[in-house]
Amino acid sequence: MNRPPQLKGSLLTGHYGQFKKDPINLLLNASNELGDIFVLKAFSKSIYFVNHPDLIEYVSQTNYENYIKTPATPLRRILGDSIFTTDGEEWLQKRRLYQPALNNTAIMHYFSLVQDSTEEMMRDIATESVLSSTVNATRLMTNVTISVLGKTLFGSNLQLGPNIYGDIATIMEWISDRRLRHPFVVPISWPTPNNKKFLAAVNSMDQMIYRIIEEKKGDHNSNDLLTRFMNPEEGSVKLNPKSLRDEVMTIFLAGHETSANVLNWTFYMLASHSDIQEKVFQEITSIGDRPLAYDDLHSLIYTSQVLQETMRMYPPVWHYGRVTREADKVGGYDIPANTALRISPLTIHNRPEYWKNPEKFDPTRFDNPQDIQAYTHIPFGSGPRLCAGRNFAMMEMLLIINEVVKTYKLSYVGEPIQMSPMITLRSKGDIQLIMEKR
């Protein structure tokens, strides 16, 4: 069997210890030294990393039916059988349901709901910047992205209930922790304090979601996402309450921390690069002295490039996984059936073969999008499983940046902020920014 190369590791544990301690450096070193495809080992288990655009295309597009979602992950324990966790016909039916709920017409409607959440956030910034010399960008972005999803999913923030922020945080911590400590995790059925806290959080979210599903029965006219799911177009499947719950939970978990992280890193980058911030400000103010309209989003070309560059350097989903159904050959190497295979946006976004000076923050890389080689910039994934919420996320992020940069000049004083690779790529500690009114 022709196996891809691997880094030196421990005879017994492979690269497990290094991955737990510093996964980012381990992955970047492996990518630099071994290139297009490599193997990392966790004890006897081999994990294949595909790290070349042609191979990423092959695995996630050309032969994607052979590369399915990992059947047993902590995520499945929470998301159930949703668009994120299923495959084949079951997945396709759900994907068809999402299409009209997140297309451009639907997003145009959600725009005003995002505006409402952004206004609330601006009030919080105004209060915080008076009370303190710095503003906690990380916390604000987490809150605003949850509020946005609450309004978009249910049509109102009020229905979320007071516990939602804490519950979501508990669930995300639990998944990250299990992922990092895998395979040394106690079963979920053991009544440890962590497991109990996690189950209570899931239970509390479930109750809220089921309550709202119940309330919405008979509502055919509202424009929110849940009403759309509950009244599908002809030909689409009609989901039962448990399946609806799985999709709502998926959107909460897939849609808030990802966008929150990109915004958090973007504000940090803008605060650290005053020239780039000034260009964004110029672009935003060139629209005129009036609130941003949905149609204006297309004019925010440079601001979009800033977001693309932030997602290149700090991709929230820094690796995503598949399992081979049948044995295959990838890049000339043999991949057995039932093998774990991963694609890392973080490593491909840092390969100097495709990105000159990858460590430099430079939004002009995206001046000519046609020059970006396919499958070298994959923050939203690749192939048919591409992020279903990507256009929604771009709208939301552009709107929030627009409001903040129009009103405040950002700066950052302190040590460079490190990455904290949890389930998504967070900042190590909250990012505190100086925000001065313009």
Ligand code: HEM
């Ligand atoms: C900047 C923000 C976001 C990033 C970087 C991001 C990234 C991703 C990535 C990489 C995947 C593919 C994972 C895989 O193939 O295993 C994905 C899938 C998905 N995302 Fe996002 N996401 C973002 C925001 C959102 C939002 C706001 C929503 C919902 C409103 C959303 C909903 C989904 C769904 C439903 C899937 C599953 C698609 C499928 O399997 O067919 N995402 N996302």
